[in-house]
Amino acid sequence: MTFGPNTTFGPQLPFADALHGQKYRGPNESFVESQDRLAATLSDNEEHRQVLKDILRNQRFLAAGRVQSAIGSGRDVTAFNCFVSSTIEDSSESIMRVATEAFETMRQGGGIGYDFSKIRPKGDRIVSQDSIASGPVSFMEIFNAVCGTVASAGHRRGAQMGVLRVDHPDIEEFLRAKQDQTSLTNFNVSIGVTDEFMDCVVDGKPFELKFNDKVYKRIDAGALWDEIMRGTYDWAEPGVLFLDRINQENNLHYMEDISATNPCGEQPLPPNGACLLGSFNLVKYVNRRPNSPDLYFNYEAFKYDIPHVVRMMDNVIDNTNYPLPAQEAEAKAKRRMGLGITGLANAIETIGYPYGSTEFILVTKKIMQTLAETAYQTSVALAIEKGAFPAYDPLEYPMSNYFEVLSPSLIEDIAKHGTRNSHLISIAPTGTVSICADNISSGIEPPFSLTVYRIVQGPEGPTTQTLKDYAYARWGVEGRTANELSVDDHLNVLLACVPYVDSAVSKTLNVGDEVSFNDFKQIYIKAWRGGAKGCTTFRAAGKRFGILTESSDDSTQRRDTGAHGPDGDTKDSEGTACFYDPQTGKKECE
Numbered sequence: 001m002t003f004g005p006n007t008t009f010g011p012q013l014p015f016a017d018a019l020h021g022q023k024y025r026g027p028n029e030s031f032v033e034s035q036d037r038l039a040a041t042l043s044d045n046e047e048h049r050q051v052l053k054d055i056l057r058n059q060r061f062l063a064a065g066r067v068q069s070a071i072g073s074g075r076d077v078t079a080f081n082c083f084v085s086s087t088i089e090d091s092s093e094s095i096m097r098v099a100t101e102a103f104e105t106m107r108q109g110g111g112i113g114y115d116f117s118k119i120r121p122k123g124d125r126i127v128s129q130d131s132i133a134s135g136p137v138s139f140m141e142i143f144n145a146v147c148g149t150v151a152s153a154g155h156r157r158g159a160q161m162g163v164l165r166v167d168h169p170d171i172e173e174f175l176r177a178k179q180d181q182t183s184l185t186n187f188n189v190s191i192g193v194t195d196e197f198m199d200c201v202v203d204g205k206p207f208e209l210k211f212n213d214k215v216y217k218r219i220d221a222g223a224l225w226d227e228i229m230r231g232t233y234d235w236a237e238p239g240v241l242f243l244d245r246i247n248q249e250n251n252l253h254y255m256e257d258i259s260a261t262n263p264c265g266e267q268p269l270p271p272n273g274a275c276l277l278g279s280f281n282l283v284k285y286v287n288r289r290p291n292s293p294d295l296y297f298n299y300e301a302f303k304y305d306i307p308h309v310v311r312m313m314d315n316v317i318d319n320t321n322y323p324l325p326a327q328e329a330e331a332k333a334k335r336r337m338g339l340g341i342t343g344l345a346n347a348i349e350t351i352g353y354p355y356g357s358t359e360f361i362l363v364t365k366k367i368m369q370t371l372a373e374t375a376y377q378t379s380v381a382l383a384i385e386k387g388a389f390p391a392y393d394p395l396e397y398p399m400s401n402y403f404e405v406l407s408p409s410l411i412e413d414i415a416k417h418g419t420r421n422s423h424l425i426s427i428a429p430t431g432t433v434s435i436c437a438d439n440i441s442s443g444i445e446p447p448f449s450l451t452v453y454r455i456v457q458g459p460e461g462p463t464t465q466t467l468k469d470y471a472y473a474r475w476g477v478e479g480r481t482a483n484e485l486s487v488d489d490h491l492n493v494l495l496a497c498v499p500y501v502d503s504a505v506s507k508t509l510n511v512g513d514e515v516s517f518n519d520f521k522q523i524y525i526k527a528w529r530g531g532a533k534g535c536t537t538f539r540a541a542g543k544r545f546g547i548l549t550e551s552s553d554d555s556t557q558r559r560d561t562g563a564h565g566p567d568g569d570t571k572d573s574e575g576t577a578c579f580y581d582p583q584t585g586k587k588e589c590e
């Protein structure tokens with residue numbers, strides 16, 4: 001494929017281009033050179049390289065920041081965005097070993113999730129040492145300090161998610177751990193909720209807190225649920241993970257026990273699990289019909305690009321550094337990736353359907369069905385060409401509950417040939433990469449605001465730049481913004497995507513002041529019943545949030561917001577997993 005001398009690629013906004021250069025490019029490297037670097041390193045042949053150059057130069061696919069900055073750069077970093085730690089056992093040796101592993105992982109740019117549920121509860125007697133256990137929350141401070149050390153050493157901001165099962169005896173201490181705003185500041189925290197617990201909440205039954213099959217106490221499930229909900233209502237912590245749903249819908253449910261997620265929650269992963277991320281930029285598939293003012297979504301162009309991207313991302317697994325040998329072994333055994341979408345709101349509203357409307361939901365489902373079907377078709381073809389992922393089990397894998405959304409013929413092909421990748425679909429927060437694509441709507445979120453101002457430090461001092469929502473600037477589309485929508489609008493978009501995603505979804509449900517606490521609790525019940533693997537809400541009136549201003553306040557600083565979870569996301573400031581930029585509404589979890 002050839003390009004004319006006047007062809008312009010990449011970000012058109014000066015701010016977007018400068019941000020991309022700062023985040024993802026080497027010294028004196030142009031945008032085109034950075035994308036050609038990816039295409040050259042990750043292509044199978046010359047034809048594939050040329051197609052990738054076209055896709056990447058035109059930003060139809062936005063590889064996650066780790067991929068863009070690491071691949072082909074020669075830097076000692078990893079292209080994997082996210083990991084879950086090895087199992088933290090109930091011993092000081094295991095805790096310190098995992099802390100050391102965490103330092104190395106974050107040093108190379110990876111975010112980490114941890115499950116602390118195997119650590120014995122506070123007050124338990126340690127017979128071998130004739131001492132009393134201090135509990136999992138106390139040991140989290142070690143990891144909190146490790147994360148802060150990585151950030152202060154000048155590396156990428158540390159990124160951590162801490163999880164504790166809802167039936168752990170220390171669950172009440174855990175859910176209150178961050179409410180003083182001074183403890184565990186380098187963590188986002190989520191509670192691993194079980195179906196048993198949710199059934200007890202709904203049915204008004206007592207619930208047992210236990211460790212190693214020993215029951216420590218029976219509690220009122222409804223009272224604990226109220227405290228969890230009050231925490232996220234007021235403080236945006238803890239998040240909620242639906243552990244049984246995560247494991248039931250896992251393609252590898254027969255060989256993995258997943259108890260934690262990556263820091264932003266869109267990747268439930270086993271111990272030492274890792275995942276690649278990247279998103280198709282849907283606004284690039286909005287075309288004008290010939291001789292007509294009408295705009296439409298070009299499914300054929302979308303379907304053409306997907307196989308080339310799947311092949312490209314599969315090649316990342318064999319062309320990157322791994323912080324730890326166990327992570328490399330896990331990645332190469334299962335060859336997970338997480339392909340998602342961004343610019344959903346801009347794309348569908350541009351063709352005429354308001355965010356959250358019935359028509360919007362139907363188009364969303366069709367886009368997600370197209371992505372899932374085409375990605376899995378490609379993975380089957382790659383399995384025939386290069387071999388199925390090494391951990392593939394021909395008897396168990398084709399029985400995954402997830403495959404019910406795929407066509408019968410494709411399921412037959414999976415059973416016959418296997419797939420190259422155990423998982424393929426994930427919807428991640430895409431804060432920075434979406435700004436770098438000229439401020440498209442992030443992930444499956446609506447725009448936060450149609451116009452914001454950014455203060456940019458230049459050679460001659462600070463200047464103020466206007467940053468408009470892409471659809472508003474490009475097509476004059478005044479889309480519905482996050483706070484104009486009802487929480488049910490947000491939830492309906494989340495649940496429209498969930499069936500087509502084999503990992504999880506990052507989606508924030510904005511909650512207005514008119515939503516009472518009792519109604520707020522029902523949001524999570526609806527999400528659980530609707531099949532979500534977790535739920536995240538953003539309530540600006542909560543105790544933790546500073547006021548997020550739109551274009552009226554140029555000096556607003558990032559504030560810790562802490563909301564998170566799979567099928568949700570996390571936002572935070574320095575040293576923690578993710579942040580929410582109060583000027584743009586973009587989520588950053590890379």
